[in-house]
Amino acid sequence: MSGGMFAQVNTDGTIDTGDKFADAKLKSDESPDIIDKRLEWWHDAKFGMFIHWGVYALYGGNYNGHEQARGGAEWIMNRCKIPVTEYQEMAKQFNPVNYHPDAWVKMAKDAGMKYIVITAKHHDGFALFESKASKWNVVDATPYGKDLLKPLAEACKKEGIKLGFYYSQAQDWNNPGGTVARRLMREGYPNPDSTKIDNYTEVHQGHWDSAQETVPFYKYIDEVALPQVREILLNYGEISVLWWDTPDFMTIEAAWKLQELLKLQPNIITNNRLMREDFFPGDTKTPEQKIPDQKELEGKNWETCMTMNDTWGFRYSDNNWKSAETLIRNLIDITSKGGNYLLNIGPKPDGTFPEESIQRLSEIGDWIKVNGEAIYGTKASPLGLFSWGRCTQKVRNGNTILYFSVFEWPAKGKLTLPKFSNKILKSTLLASGGKVKITSIGENLIAELPAIAPDKNATVIKVEIEGIVK
Numbered sequence: 001m002s003g004g005m006f007a008q009v010n011t012d013g014t015i016d017t018g019d020k021f022a023d024a025k026l027k028s029d030e031s032p033d034i035i036d037k038r039l040e041w042w043h044d045a046k047f048g049m050f051i052h053w054g055v056y057a058l059y060g061g062n063y064n065g066h067e068q069a070r071g072g073a074e075w076i077m078n079r080c081k082i083p084v085t086e087y088q089e090m091a092k093q094f095n096p097v098n099y100h101p102d103a104w105v106k107m108a109k110d111a112g113m114k115y116i117v118i119t120a121k122h123h124d125g126f127a128l129f130e131s132k133a134s135k136w137n138v139v140d141a142t143p144y145g146k147d148l149l150k151p152l153a154e155a156c157k158k159e160g161i162k163l164g165f166y167y168s169q170a171q172d173w174n175n176p177g178g179t180v181a182r183r184l185m186r187e188g189y190p191n192p193d194s195t196k197i198d199n200y201t202e203v204h205q206g207h208w209d210s211a212q213e214t215v216p217f218y219k220y221i222d223e224v225a226l227p228q229v230r231e232i233l234l235n236y237g238e239i240s241v242l243w244w245d246t247p248d249f250m251t252i253e254a255a256w257k258l259q260e261l262l263k264l265q266p267n268i269i270t271n272n273r274l275m276r277e278d279f280f281p282g283d284t285k286t287p288e289q290k291i292p293d294q295k296e297l298e299g300k301n302w303e304t305c306m307t308m309n310d311t312w313g314f315r316y317s318d319n320n321w322k323s324a325e326t327l328i329r330n331l332i333d334i335t336s337k338g339g340n341y342l343l344n345i346g347p348k349p350d351g352t353f354p355e356e357s358i359q360r361l362s363e364i365g366d367w368i369k370v371n372g373e374a375i376y377g378t379k380a381s382p383l384g385l386f387s388w389g390r391c392t393q394k395v396r397n398g399n400t401i402l403y404f405s406v407f408e409w410p411a412k413g414k415l416t417l418p419k420f421s422n423k424i425l426k427s428t429l430l431a432s433g434g435k436v437k438i439t440s441i442g443e444n445l446i447a448e449l450p451a452i453a454p455d456k457n458a459t460v461i462k463v464e465i466e467g468i469v470k
């Protein structure tokens with residue numbers, strides 16, 4: 001990964017914007033070929049599981065009878081302004097005795113996911129791993145007392161699933177010196193002291209508890225973030241992804257130091273959220289809760305992360321689950337535009353997945369077992385988008401395979417394909433292998449399909465053609 005000098009942070013906290021600033025833009029001395037090689041598995045994988053888990057799962061979006069008014073349940077400490085000691089007291093109830101990482105990994109694998117990215121530390125600063133840098137970790141602060149990442153890493157290795165860690169590098173609401181993205185009290189609940197609290201957070205860069213500000217940011221970086229990132233990079237075997245998040249108030253110096261640590265895992269892939277993206281672009285772009293237009297991120301490595309309901313961390317009251325059909329079509333849509341899909345699970349405090357997530361994973365798995373060929377190792381559609389579905393492609397020995405995923409089944413089974421002039425070598429339904437007749441009528445290519453859609457989620461037509469689509 002990248003090398004270079006640290007940019008100068010002046011004594012007054014400002015940054016030297018001289019030449020070194022320009023140096024910072026040079027992410028790495030790696031050649032594009034080496035970068036592409038490193039990302040090869042990730043491009044082929046297409047589908048991963050995001051896991052948001054921590055002490056916040058115990059609240060499940062409710063603080064003392066107050067339903068958190070806005071945002072994901074993993075933000076409850078900030079939005080409801082829970083005092084540091086009180087939040088840390090809650091960890092004494094964190095005892096996920098039903099945590100079975102083998103089962104988690106198996107569920108991910110059966111759903112067709114090829115990698116897992118878990119919150120080693122989210123914004124509440126709670127480490128899911130044993131840490132010498134801060135006692136605010138699962139081993140020291142909970143009755144469970146065991147590292148949660150070790151057995152997950154072992155299960156992933158056993159099952160051939162790549163493992164990545166999410167690490168909230170700047171925001172940390174419990175380890176002193178961490179930054180806070182300021183949120184107004186009304187985003188938590190109507191606290192009678194809201195005005196006073198908001199006035200306080202305004203002049204304290206978002207902090208609501210004096211315990212959060214006993215040391216400066218650089219000390220938090222040097223004494224917590226850097227040693228912890230070393231720990232997660234050194235103690236769990238091969239780590240495939242480092243997923244940074246919310247770079248609020250990050251300094252160039254802190255970002256450089258963190259990025260330097262990535263050399264401990266030479267093949268690691270990182271995202272664009274370490275600091276300002278123009279200085280530290282990372283390897284991947286990370287649209288959140290949205291699927292970009294095909295043109296928006298063309299030629300870039302990108303991964304859309306999304307929730308199955310409306311929250312990242314487990315929330316009791318969130319029943320706004322997307323259907324399996326939507327999730328499957330999202331995966332196809334993203335793949336047809338050249339991206340990856342990182343789909344989130346928010347485990348319950350006892351270590352189990354919500355039943356609704358399990359059901360959806362299983363339905364996605366059923367679809368992908370039959371149609372995975374249209375997803376893994378494919379490239380973006382060469383024919384753009386169309387109203388009834390999406391297309392992915394593979395080029396093999398100079399010829400192309402087009403995979404048309406049909407969402408809206410055509411009347412009488414007659415589907416007009418987008419135009420291409422290549423000779424058609426073979427066309428079948430991917431799931432059954434049944435032949436599909438394609439005829440050229442005037443300007444149009446018409447595929448003759450069964451009258452009723454064989455798969456309500458998406459039926460894939462595999463069309464093998466000569467050469468490459470221009």
Ligand code: FHN
Nearest residue numbers: 072074075245246288305312
């Ligand atoms: O604030 C977080 C949020 O809790 C969640 O972790 C998502 C996942 O991408 N990222 C942040 C917001 O961008």
